[in-house]
Amino acid sequence: MPELAYLNGVFGPIEQAKVSIEDRGFQFGDGVYEVMVVYNGRPFLFAEHLQRLGRSADAIGLEYDFDAHPIEPIIREGLRRSELHDAMVYLQITRGAAPRSHVAPEGITPTVVMTFKPLPTLPDELRRQGAKLLTTPDIRWARCSVKAITLLPNVLAKTEAFRRGCDDALFISADGEVRECTSSNIFMAIDGACIHPPRTEAVLHGVTQAFLVRCARAIGIRMTEQKIDLESLRRADEVFLSGTAMDVLGVTLIDDQPVGTGRVGPLTQRLYREFIAQSRGGGASEGGSRSP
Numbered sequence: 001m002p003e004l005a006y007l008n009g010v011f012g013p014i015e016q017a018k019v020s021i022e023d024r025g026f027q028f029g030d031g032v033y034e035v036m037v038v039y040n041g042r043p044f045l046f047a048e049h050l051q052r053l054g055r056s057a058d059a060i061g062l063e064y065d066f067d068a069h070p071i072e073p074i075i076r077e078g079l080r081r082s083e084l085h086d087a088m089v090y091l092q093i094t095r096g097a098a099p100r101s102h103v104a105p106e107g108i109t110p111t112v113v114m115t116f117k118p119l120p121t122l123p124d125e126l127r128r129q130g131a132k133l134l135t136t137p138d139i140r141w142a143r144c145s146v147k148a149i150t151l152l153p154n155v156l157a158k159t160e161a162f163r164r165g166c167d168d169a170l171f172i173s174a175d176g177e178v179r180e181c182t183s184s185n186i187f188m189a190i191d192g193a194c195i196h197p198p199r200t201e202a203v204l205h206g207v208t209q210a211f212l213v214r215c216a217r218a219i220g221i222r223m224t225e226q227k228i229d230l231e232s233l234r235r236a237d238e239v240f241l242s243g244t245a246m247d248v249l250g251v252t253l254i255d256d257q258p259v260g261t262g263r264v265g266p267l268t269q270r271l272y273r274e275f276i277a278q279s280r281g282g283g284a285s286e287g288g289s290r291s292p
């Protein structure tokens with residue numbers, strides 16, 4: 001079965017998986033989620049994703065008993081049933097279904113939803129030419145380190161970016177700090193070293209970001225965590241993104257102004273190659289076989 005759903009203990013076709021209209025995910029966006037990928041049958045960074053899921057659930061007081069009902073065996077069973085070798089797994093846990101009231105009643109059972117789909121690939125042209133970003137005020141809540149399903153600002157920002165011919169929106173705080181894109185973390189490179197914004201409450205602590213930092217160190221590229229203002233970002237030699245759905249992606253235009261030479265830069269390409277080698281090839285390093 002190429003696409004598969006899981007809902008509260010039952011696997012089946014996606015179109016048959018139905019959630020109550022009283023589910024708090026539907027009513028309030030009261031839930032947390034993760035997106036994970038599988039390359040060639042090998043789950044990539046699942047432990048890190050599931051740890052973050054646990055932290056997100058804790059942060060909003062969502063009482064899911066991860067010890068009694070571990071998530072990983074369910075994912076593995078879904079992957080087995082779907083027979084997908086390269087897969088994207090979407091996993092969402094909401095506080096559960098109950099008559100609509102802001103205060104959740106005690107003892108409701110969380111709703112667990114997963115989908116298993118073939119891994120989408122990024123268009124070659126986007127990878128070659130790099131992404132175009134549109135800056136936008138960060139109107140999201142103050143706890144973006146929680147991976148909550150409440151994504152309306154991201155939806156609106158990305159839709160506006162698309163409407164204006166861009167690939168994504170880049171959130172900028174009221175005092176001009178660069179935060180992140182709608183589903184990726186951002187980095188800039190200056191004089192051969194890379195910087196990414198601090199992993200505060202204001203951004204998601206990307207699993208891909210942490211992996212990429214390790215890749216960079218493995219090939220001797222300096223990575224530091226530091227506040228970035230928009231003006232510095234515009235003057236950077238290179239800018240790139242990291243995220244589960246894109247690995248590492250160059251950015252070549254921000255608000256119609258070219259970044260650096262206006263092409264995906266050499267450091268981004270090196271990091272991308274290293275990332276592919278480490279994530280797909282089982283740790284082969286610099287000089288690996290896949291080109292960006």
Ligand SMILES: Cc1ncc(COP(=O)(O)O)c(C=O)c1O
Nearest residue numbers: 183184185204206207208243244
């Ligand atoms: C707002 C935001 N930032 C960053 C990321 C990248 O996180 P990860 O690398 O864990 O996929 C995501 C992923 O969906 C995201 O939604």
